[in-house]
Amino acid sequence: MYDVIIVGSGAGGGMATKVLADAGLKIAVVEAGPYFDPAAPEQRTQLKWPYESPRRGASNRRPFGDFDSAYGGWDIEGEPYTQKDDTRFDWFRSRMLGGRTNHWGRISLRFGERDFKHKSYDGHGDDWPIGYEDVKPYYDKVDKLIGVFGSKENFENEPNGFFLPPPKPRLHELFYIKGARKSNIPVIPSRMSMLTKKINDDRGICFYCGQCSRACSVYADFSSGTCLIFPAQKNGGQIDLFTNAMVREVTTNTEGKATGVSYINKEDRKEYKLKGRVVVLAASACSSARILLNSKSEQHPNGLGNSSDHVGKYLHDSTGASRSAFIPELMNRDTYNEDGVGGMHVYTPWWGDNKKLNFPRGYHIEVWGGLGMPSYGFGFNPNDLNRFFNQKVGGYGNSLRSDIKKYYGSTIGMAGRGESIAMKDNYCEIDPTTVDAFGIPVLRFNYKWSEYEVNQAKHMNDTFEEIVHNMGGTLLQNAPSKESNYGLENPGRIIHEVGTTRMGNDPATSVVNKFQQLHDVDNVFIVDAGPFVSQADKNPTWTILALSWRASDYIIEQLKQQNI
């Protein structure tokens, strides 16, 4: 009998593991994938060279390339999902200890005051039942426990934090700053969870290989295993890790209270049960919704926690559109080690006034470029940029060597990541016609972007074009058309899906209360991004971590008071 069973070991599950185990509770962590430690030589991809992969790092097997640390992807053999009508929702899953925190971009942004109360501000969606002041103490604790670099900017709706100092900008980032500022678009140092400075004796300091997507072997970036679960184990926590264990449902008793979970052991393909006083779901927004919907019983005929019929509803992902450009002033570069941290050193937070625009919510801009390490695809069309100088394209021989050097590091890219409005009609549900390889009914998605998201994508493209023009550059692709939604990515593509078990004070219109406890069953909690009422133009991880810590503190208090 466990005090708490935690389903999933990503950001939310890892934080719950750390907080609950540190409080002395006996914990089971149930993870659908294998054990993973980026320091283990047999699992390490960091500092490998492209030629160590026979496909030179190509992305035909792992979606973000052979060296990316995610075990999983958009399509996993034996684990299908289906689409309703013409929906095209892309669902990324990482099956491994630490989940998607092993490969994510580490962009670690707090939601601001407005992000929790956006309906009061613009009339769209719903307000959260909590505000920034409720979450701030936890954001502060997360900053200090895990480490995030950034700078105090006193920027509207971008709260300050306890930051480590950021790294200096790269060359192309200086060009971006110049180009953006010319149009009064702000640029500030990035806010990302890599240790530019030591925060404790257990974790290493960033050595600037730029490979955070490969997971860090000295634990200098945040991932749930390295920064939460391993430290909780080291701290003497009573933690049993169940890996390759795919949870099917939450089991309940005749009073309708949760008694534990049932899971399929992927190794022997048999079903097992675990008993616990409290069940914490942290399987990811869509997976937790799936588990609830599949947990049908006499007491919960519509699925667990689903008396409101809201489980799966209000699914929403960040919007995304991107462009790349050629900057002639960045040609003929001297080479030096410009790897830096994984991802960007500078970014643009949302600066606009939506009251003057034809879309209600903002977006931030991410930037890429520089003297990156070649992998499969580098050197394709080596002198294609000749067309901008009206010179011949193609050929063969040693002139290709000079073409490569001439253009190396001369292109940059920009990506907009924006907030969409949560809508009840965008949802995931159980597809009764399909099961996965473990016999568990799968999810079916129904999702349509609204005009707001499409208008926002158009604005992103207009902004990119203006900045590139200011940099003296040329866009590499034509502007995307209205028919293509201005390049707006499929929902799910930004891997920020949230909202499927949203929190609220009213049990008729929400799934969990403000402490992420099911309205229907008081010993089940959800600590992934399912409880998000709205998603903000921020990456969700830092908020998942803060809210999971807050919910875990509440669980400890409720157990102490013997309320659950």
Next chain:
Amino acid sequence: MDRRDSLKSMFLGSLGTGLMLSGCTTDIAPPDPQIAKAADNYFGRTPEELKLIEELNEDQFFNTHEMETLETLCALILPANENYGSATDAGVPAFIEFIVKDMPYYQTPIRGGLMWLDHTANTKFNAEFKETPEGNQKIILDSIAYPNRDKPGWEQPLEIQFFTTMRNLTMTGYYTSKMGLEDLGYKGNQPNIWDGVPEEVLQKHGVSYDPEWIKKCINQDERGVIAEWDEDGNLLT
């Protein structure tokens, strides 16, 4: 000294930060040295991924004649210069042999393209492509190496598409090889301390750092000092 050792010496030696490199948890057993050795060859593969690579390596797609033609062709696309070898010297034909098995959509276009080279050489010069003198080989390549800039790739004649594919795979194979990375001058993928763009590079490209921005950035001399803040989030250390 392997990379792990050099990493260790850099951080334990020159900076003295006391980093633990082989995992921070005491309850994880140190890896079996045999596994670690295999891991060096297999770059963090899962057992399923490893099996797939082994299966692909067991097959041979191109026959000897085709492999020899690839060797000739890759060395024409990127020949040796005074400092570096050709794409063939850098092992590109073997890379292409693997890629066509891993990405089977390449198989027929490349195989057909190689046959096109032979047919054209036989017709024009009465010899296989690899046997005809370099001057003749270049006459053939000149007719397919320069796509029309104004037409998308898929509208180009097949032999031109074939050559574009071969140039792409040759270039990517070369620049992801040890030789090619050195030729390119890529300096990364090793532990270092990023402290901004070198001054002469800033000058060459006509940009400079804004002193207000730099004030916010990490002072790398203090990276090893544990961070502490006042209650307003101002860094004290």
